[in-house]
Amino acid sequence: MFKDFTSEIMSYPGGEKITACMQCGTCTGSCPTSHAMQYTPRRLISLIRANQRDTVLQSLDIWKCASCYSCTTRCPRGIKFTDIMYILKNLAWKEQSKMENKNIAGFYNAFQGLIEKRGRMNEAELIMKYSFQTNPVKLLEFAPLGMKMLLKGRAAFSAPSVRNQVQLQKIMKLAQERGGE
Amino acid sequence: MSDHKIGVYVCHCGSNINGVVNCAKVTEEIGKIGEVVVAKDYKYMCSDPGQEMIKNDIKEKGLDRVVIAACSPRMHEPTFRRALEGAGLNGYLLEMANIREHVSWVTKDKEEATKKALSLVKGAVKRVKLHEPIEEREVPVTNTTLVLGGGISGIQAALQVAEAGHKVYLIEQKQYIGGNMAKFDKTFPTLDCAACILTPKMVDVGQSPNIELYTSSEVIKVDGYVGNFTVTVREKPRYINHDKCTGCGDCASACIMKNRIPHEFDEGLSKRSAAYIPFPQAVPLKAVIDDGNCLFLTRKKCTLACVKACGAKAINFNQHETIHEFKVGSIILATGFDLFDAKRAPQYGYGRYANVINGLQFERMTNASGPTSGHITLADGTEPKSVAVIHCVGSRDENYNKYCSRVCCMSSVKFAHLVKDHCDAEVYEFYIDMRTFGKGYEEFYNRVQEEGVHFVRGKGAEVAQIDGRLVVIAEDTLLGQYREIPVDMVILNTALEPRVDAEKVAQTLGISRSGDGFFMESHIKLDPVTTTTDGIYLAGCCQSPKDIPDSVAQGSAAAAQSLAIIATGKVKISPISASIDSEQCAGCRICIGLCTYRAIKLNEETLRAEINEAVCKGCGTCAAGCPSGAIRVSHFNDDQLLAQIEGVLA
Amino acid sequence: MVAYQYYPGCSLHASARDYDESVRGVLGHLAIKLEEVPDWNCCGATITPSLNQLQSQILPARNLALAAENRGDLVVPCNACYMSLKKVQHNMVKYKEIREGVIDIFSQAGLSLTGMPEVRHLLEMIMEDVGLAKVKEMVTKPLKDLKIVSYSGCQLVRPLGFDDPEDPQALDQLMEALGAKVLPFSQKSHCCGSSLMTTQPELAFKMVDSILEEAKKVGAEMVVVTCPMCQLNLDAYQGQINNKFNRTGQLPIIYFTQLMGLAMGLSKSQLGIQRGIVSSNKALEKIV
Numbered sequence A: 001m002f003k004d005f006t007s008e009i010m011s012y013p014g015g016e017k018i019t020a021c022m023q024c025g026t027c028t029g030s031c032p033t034s035h036a037m038q039y040t041p042r043r044l045i046s047l048i049r050a051n052q053r054d055t056v057l058q059s060l061d062i063w064k065c066a067s068c069y070s071c072t073t074r075c076p077r078g079i080k081f082t083d084i085m086y087i088l089k090n091l092a093w094k095e096q097s098k099m100e101n102k103n104i105a106g107f108y109n110a111f112q113g114l115i116e117k118r119g120r121m122n123e124a125e126l127i128m129k130y131s132f133q134t135n136p137v138k139l140l141e142f143a144p145l146g147m148k149m150l151l152k153g154r155a156a157f158s159a160p161s162v163r164n165q166v167q168l169q170k171i172m173k174l175a176q177e178r179g180g181e
Numbered sequence B: 001m002s003d004h005k006i007g008v009y010v011c012h013c014g015s016n017i018n019g020v021v022n023c024a025k026v027t028e029e030i031g032k033i034g035e036v037v038v039a040k041d042y043k044y045m046c047s048d049p050g051q052e053m054i055k056n057d058i059k060e061k062g063l064d065r066v067v068i069a070a071c072s073p074r075m076h077e078p079t080f081r082r083a084l085e086g087a088g089l090n091g092y093l094l095e096m097a098n099i100r101e102h103v104s105w106v107t108k109d110k111e112e113a114t115k116k117a118l119s120l121v122k123g124a125v126k127r128v129k130l131h132e133p134i135e136e137r138e139v140p141v142t143n144t145t146l147v148l149g150g151g152i153s154g155i156q157a158a159l160q161v162a163e164a165g166h167k168v169y170l171i172e173q174k175q176y177i178g179g180n181m182a183k184f185d186k187t188f189p190t191l192d193c194a195a196c197i198l199t200p201k202m203v204d205v206g207q208s209p210n211i212e213l214y215t216s217s218e219v220i221k222v223d224g225y226v227g228n229f230t231v232t233v234r235e236k237p238r239y240i241n242h243d244k245c246t247g248c249g250d251c252a253s254a255c256i257m258k259n260r261i262p263h264e265f266d267e268g269l270s271k272r273s274a275a276y277i278p279f280p281q282a283v284p285l286k287a288v289i290d291d292g293n294c295l296f297l298t299r300k301k302c303t304l305a306c307v308k309a310c311g312a313k314a315i316n317f318n319q320h321e322t323i324h325e326f327k328v329g330s331i332i333l334a335t336g337f338d339l340f341d342a343k344r345a346p347q348y349g350y351g352r353y354a355n356v357i358n359g360l361q362f363e364r365m366t367n368a369s370g371p372t373s374g375h376i377t378l379a380d381g382t383e384p385k386s387v388a389v390i391h392c393v394g395s396r397d398e399n400y401n402k403y404c405s406r407v408c409c410m411s412s413v414k415f416a417h418l419v420k421d422h423c424d425a426e427v428y429e430f431y432i433d434m435r436t437f438g439k440g441y442e443e444f445y446n447r448v449q450e451e452g453v454h455f456v457r458g459k460g461a462e463v464a465q466i467d468g469r470l471v472v473i474a475e476d477t478l479l480g481q482y483r484e485i486p487v488d489m490v491i492l493n494t495a496l497e498p499r500v501d502a503e504k505v506a507q508t509l510g511i512s513r514s515g516d517g518f519f520m521e522s523h524i525k526l527d528p529v530t531t532t533t534d535g536i537y538l539a540g541c542c543q544s545p546k547d548i549p550d551s552v553a554q555g556s557a558a559a560a561q562s563l564a565i566i567a568t569g570k571v572k573i574s575p576i577s578a579s580i581d582s583e584q585c586a587g588c589r590i591c592i593g594l595c596t597y598r599a600i601k602l603n604e605e606t607l608r609a610e611i612n613e614a615v616c617k618g619c620g621t622c623a624a625g626c627p628s629g630a631i632r633v634s635h636f637n638d639d640q641l642l643a644q645i646e647g648v649l650a
Numbered sequence C: 001m002v003a004y005q006y007y008p009g010c011s012l013h014a015s016a017r018d019y020d021e022s023v024r025g026v027l028g029h030l031a032i033k034l035e036e037v038p039d040w041n042c043c044g045a046t047i048t049p050s051l052n053q054l055q056s057q058i059l060p061a062r063n064l065a066l067a068a069e070n071r072g073d074l075v076v077p078c079n080a081c082y083m084s085l086k087k088v089q090h091n092m093v094k095y096k097e098i099r100e101g102v103i104d105i106f107s108q109a110g111l112s113l114t115g116m117p118e119v120r121h122l123l124e125m126i127m128e129d130v131g132l133a134k135v136k137e138m139v140t141k142p143l144k145d146l147k148i149v150s151y152s153g154c155q156l157v158r159p160l161g162f163d164d165p166e167d168p169q170a171l172d173q174l175m176e177a178l179g180a181k182v183l184p185f186s187q188k189s190h191c192c193g194s195s196l197m198t199t200q201p202e203l204a205f206k207m208v209d210s211i212l213e214e215a216k217k218v219g220a221e222m223v224v225v226t227c228p229m230c231q232l233n234l235d236a237y238q239g240q241i242n243n244k245f246n247r248t249g250q251l252p253i254i255y256f257t258q259l260m261g262l263a264m265g266l267s268k269s270q271l272g273i274q275r276g277i278v279s280s281n282k283a284l285e286k287i288v
């Protein structure tokens, strides 16, 4: 196993350079959602290096990353922070009990479920599944927009899927079994 | 071949070598070889007792060859050569086996290391038998110096050589000397005005009988070697007769292009004419006509208002470029730096928002003789109520330059002080680390903190414009919060970079550059002034970013190097050089193209290549490349190398 | 006729049907043939990589494997798909464990990864292979006086992208070639928050709002986009966002291919222009 959280993060693709962070905060300053974070990107790195694994993985801040890659582009030390966010989310997801936000869990579950099943995404179905998994009242919130999309011919009625579902399901399952690294 | 008497000395280098290599074992094994009459190991061979031991053995046991197994020959080969010579043996009858860098520092397994060390020593023993005594050569020295670059470090170097009574050619690319320092207003940490301390030195240059100043000039060719360089310089025409021009500036006032060309000296903050005087204290205080913008020179049509205005009849549109050739003993490179172009980091809005400026622009703004007569003003002419200074723009950043530019923390603090002093605006400094390491620097930082400047620890990530106001976005890392701080003006303190033409200059002079692009010194700590080419020295920011005190110090150090050469009157040249057997040379000229030092020429009469031994560095590239095998490098000839390999493999 | 492989991605078959229509319309007009990758699957966008790294390699990699069976570069119209595909390609080269993991899993499902096609965004292909000169030549109805801002979005230009990540130029240049007036725009590559729109709309709304507000402030009549996600966020949610932040004015969000089509004389309906939630009729009045 790992000596500490830092070496754990460093063992994943994209996490290698975390010890080079000089805590300049460029990542936070470049991040469109850091204003809403309790632990900013820079601070998350600090927490990782201070071995505060639970604090990091339980934090909802990691789910606020929009994957915009601003932090990665601008980091003066070449740290791929977007990738680190993905790593953190992966770890938090595996330790599901720690996921407190039902909306997030519900949406990610719905999305992933659809892909694993059919291999293609359909927004209407995704929203439906998500609402049922979290709070069916949500459907009402989405309804007006859904109607508009429908009228403009921008909603698909049939659920799209890949032809070779067997193959797709198999490779997804194999990947899942490998622990997701 | 007659039998030799070889002495082998194995150095422990403290525990550096002995901690990994079993030195006693190596000594014992090597002592078994027939011709090795002495084999000893010792804690520090380079120490006095160590050297004495060698000398005594040479004298008492009649050694005629010496092998030393120790560190890299780079540092101590000269030391041991001197020891041999002290005992009356030619210094080249020595061979060193590098069992530190090549063995103990890079091999973990002790047994392997000992085996490897022994092989290297065996190779050295085999080889040293074939060494021949070589005499060092001396050549006389030309007692003149060429200084390339007229900024503060070049000026310092030129003045010191000149004051010692020797001739200096000072070559400057711009139309004036003084470099970047001439643009500054105040200097940290004492806040004395740059002009007050620089102008006297510039004037001294102009008046010194020993300094020949060439502005608007550049070096285009360098031939020769230490003590005997021939430098070719191209001087661009200024279209002004220097002897007649009085520096009155009437031409500038009359020029049709008046107030139409962005003025480089003011970093584009003011406009000038095509005929102009760079700045009021310029040395030389002579007008210059800018051939890129002068209507007469570009299109042949102009009323020639300048010519009419010039009472001294100094304007001469028939000037052409002049080529000069100088014979000099040494060259001091002081070509300075370029400022990082902030447009390369678009997130800071430089070039997009009028009130985002760089450090040099701010310097010009605060300068009493600058474009705003010393007033800090926004684009609309009003005074800012809040100003942000962003550190490390283009420095300490893998996307641009990895290094720290060293001067900008302090200049940023100075900017903050000047803002407080001139208009009492709020100042926010966005920094990663405060680097205020020089004499009186931390004290100055402390003082400016007390003046009420806000120091925000976090790198400015972006400059935006929100509701018409500039906003600096950064994390205040000490608070752990994302912040948007609205300000009226942003000063980007940008990196000091190698000059755009650094590569060209390096090639012309035959010197190297380090990874960061600056010119490379011989040794980063112990020899930061000399280059790897003998007789070419470095001063100031062309070697690495530096503040004024360091630039001046290095300028003086480079001058001392030049003066030392002059004082000796002659220089020793390494006797290791290549030579061509003209019988075997086919005249194919391949070697001529291979030699980086331009030491080989074709003898037009015999049509055979010839090597100038004074220029040759003995690198052996030509010998390896010669298809006829006609080139031999002394002290590294085929027999010697083959014997060494044989010994290592035995 | 030059041929490319085409990976439309899920959106272009559903909510971004208009993008698909305009892509096919314009490329057909330029005599460029698109062959849809057979049986492609979802790239996983930003969701799968958040949950399971290996799965997030597997999904795009299957598309690459399928595409590798045919000739020609792989053209991708969606920024998010482009990033996913490029990233897997990058990872497969850089990380041995990922490469071997993917190949091993594929071998158990009858897939082989013999080679990888060059992955290119549609805009990249048009700029480099068609070229501005050819585009200009094809323009029959210049977009005279149409004031636009070009919004490249984030994933097109960031680490593995093809344009300047801070100040992208390609879309500006293309729009200028069509005759549009391109206004300076500081939000060019700011993120629209697409991946947060459903779960944390309060974050995404703010991001969209600052993009739209800046566009209005500089006087844009339209925002030009290169990605179905950006389009959906900026267009479909605009009403809700305007309500939330008390904003006035509506800004049509249009695909660059739609404007290319118009400038080249194709009809609005051929290009799916009527499908925008915010109507672009008014903005386009002067040119059609």
Ligand code: SF4
Binding pocket: A020, A021, A022, A023, A024, A025, A026, A027, A028, A041, A042, A045, A074, A075, A076, A077, A078, A079, A081
């Ligand atoms: S920008 Fe890079 S170096 Fe700076 S705090 Fe963030 S991760 Fe660390």
Ligand code: SF4
Binding pocket: A027, A030, A031, A032, A033, A034, A041, A064, A065, A066, A067, A068, A069, A070, A071, A072, A081, A082, A085
């Ligand atoms: S990639 Fe995520 S953490 Fe990085 S700047 Fe974008 S939203 Fe913030």
Ligand code: SF4
Binding pocket: B240, B244, B245, B246, B247, B248, B249, B250, B251, B252, B286, B287, B309, B310, B311, B312, B313, B314, B315
């Ligand atoms: S060129 Fe003539 S007018 Fe111009 S500064 Fe010299 S003397 Fe004065």
Ligand code: SF4
Binding pocket: B391, B392, B393, B395, B396, B403, B404, B405, B406, B407, B408, B409, B410, B432, B433, B434, B435, B493
């Ligand atoms: S001196 Fe200061 S401002 Fe300049 S690069 Fe170094 S840390 Fe940054």
